[in-house]
Amino acid sequence: MNKDLVGQILDLKRERNAIILAHSYQRDEVQDIADFVGDSLGLSREAAKTDAEVIVFAGVHFMAETAAILNPDKTVLIPDVEAGCSLADTIKAADVQSWKDDNPDGLVVAYVNTSAEVKALSDVCVTSANAVEVVSGLDQNRPIFFVPDMFLGAHVERKTGRKMHLWLGECHVHAGIGEREINSKLSEHADAEFLIHPECSCGSACLYLKPDAKIMSTEGMVRHSQTSDSKEFVVATEVGILHRLQRYSPNKNFFPVKESAVCEYMKMITLEKILDSLVKNQFKVEVSPDIADKARRSLESMIAVG
Ligand code: SF4
CATH class of the missing domain: 3.40.50.10800 (NadA-like)
Known part of the structure; x- marks a missing residue:
């Protein structure tokens, strides 16, 4: 590991009262300098309770967006704006709205791998850690639209015995x-x-x-x-x-199982980009207040369960 680079990051982190949150799929060296490493649920919980003024999010865009939604008064930075998610990109807010129009009594369950706009139209967010528990607790008499991962949705159906409408998205x-x-x-x-x-x-x-x-x-x-x-x-x-x-x-x-199971979006974040992010205060992740307020409700339900 480049000690000079790491030293600069740690110094700047202290100066700016910043915290580095890293997903478990990040590069080894990025995980090693993070204040917290975890899955989407753990990272959301850390983001919700941190006292830091700046959150540098070593992950993909929807995760940094989640941190921004939970911390409207803090600066949330993602070191590379191109770090997206093929799964989150499969569904748009218009797709969710269309299902809601056809199912006015329905409930939308959104995996956390979704945009802020999709979350804003959802009743509750889930991660793979608590999806079964959340769906088990939902009203038995209302149809459920589970988005966007069809494999996670099928797993939840089998575990809960609950039939749902599944969006046919997948992570490559x-x-x-x-x-x-x-x-x-x-x-x-x-x-x-x-x-x-x-x-x-x-x-x-x-x-x-x-x-x-x-x-x-x-x-x-x-x-x-x-x-x-x-x-x-x-x-x-x-x-x-x-x-x-x-x-x-x-x-x-x-x-x-598969050495080549590598998410190229996750690996876009490097130590050099994290340093740049702290030096230049880039790239700020912001969510419009009306979308953030709606999305926050479904995220808070997610954080409370499991
Ligand atoms: S591993 Fe798949 S679901 Fe996770 S960020 Fe990468 S593309 Fe998205």
């Missing part, structure tokens, strides 16, 4: 992790425990095909691997999580 990284790759990796590590993120394309099928599979959020993986008796784990999600898993369980072995 997780959708590319399928049964063929999983079988191949599991045959190489027969004694390993298998951890899979519900966004993966065969996540739901795994409930039937591999009853031992642990379908869990990235944060669930971190917790489970620390307490499990297993010494080896095969992991199906974006490979950035391996850094954290290994850090918390240094005596255990973790094997990615």
